[in-house]
Amino acid sequence: MFAAQEIVQDDKSEFYRELATQLGALLDGESDPTANAANTAALIFQMVPDLNWAGFYFLRPEGELVVGPFQGKPACVRIAIGSGVCGTAMEKGESIIVEDVHAFPGHIACDPASRSELVVPLIHRDRVFGVLDLDSPSPGRFDVLDRAGFEQLAAIYVAACKWEEHAG
Ligand code: SME
Numbered sequence: 001m002f003a004a005q006e007i008v009q010d011d012k013s014e015f016y017r018e019l020a021t022q023l024g025a026l027l028d029g030e031s032d033p034t035a036n037a038a039n040t041a042a043l044i045f046q047m048v049p050d051l052n053w054a055g056f057y058f059l060r061p062e063g064e065l066v067v068g069p070f071q072g073k074p075a076c077v078r079i080a081i082g083s084g085v086c087g088t089a090m091e092k093g094e095s096i097i098v099e100d101v102h103a104f105p106g107h108i109a110c111d112p113a114s115r116s117e118l119v120v121p122l123i124h125r126d127r128v129f130g131v132l133d134l135d136s137p138s139p140g141r142f143d144v145l146d147r148a149g150f151e152q153l154a155a156i157y158v159a160a161c162k163w164e165e166h167a168g
Pocket of ligand 1: 114
């Protein structure tokens with residue numbers, strides 16, 4: 001049985017390295033994308049301070065992002081590609097840090113408490129098939145070290161899963 005270990009670490013890069021090790025252990029031996037997304041969201045929400053939402057949106061066959069496993073308040077279900085922070089990160093295939101969501105044109109407010117946001121694309125064999133979305137109630141919560149840390153976590157999640165069986 002996996003039990004998350006508290007990380008006492010002021011150095012952000014080291015914090016994410018330790019969290020990445022724990023995520024690898026949590027997902028070890030399981031390749032189901034939904035199950036792994038659920039546990040990844042739960043671990044992130046438990047361990048990373050100052051978040052009010054952490055979870056996944058997946059590209060579905062109808063060409064929209066649809067919410068997947070997450071922790072936090074109920075969220076918008078469907079997001080068009082190119083829409084909001086998630087749809088923009090999906091379209092560009094790049095992570096986006098939003099220091100102030102009120103200043104991001106087209107930001108989709110799911111939880112009005114959210115003040116800043118980080119969205120990381122999920123990439124498998126050069127295809128973007130979804131995003132990992134993090135929201136914080138604090139403005140300017142995410143910096144480049146958080147971005148690098150969450151990109152590392154997203155890569156561990158993607159590598160742990162078998163995608164062919166999940167398609168469609
Ligand atoms: N704020 C996101 C929508 C998803 S919620 O934050 C969970 C966006 O603008 O795409």
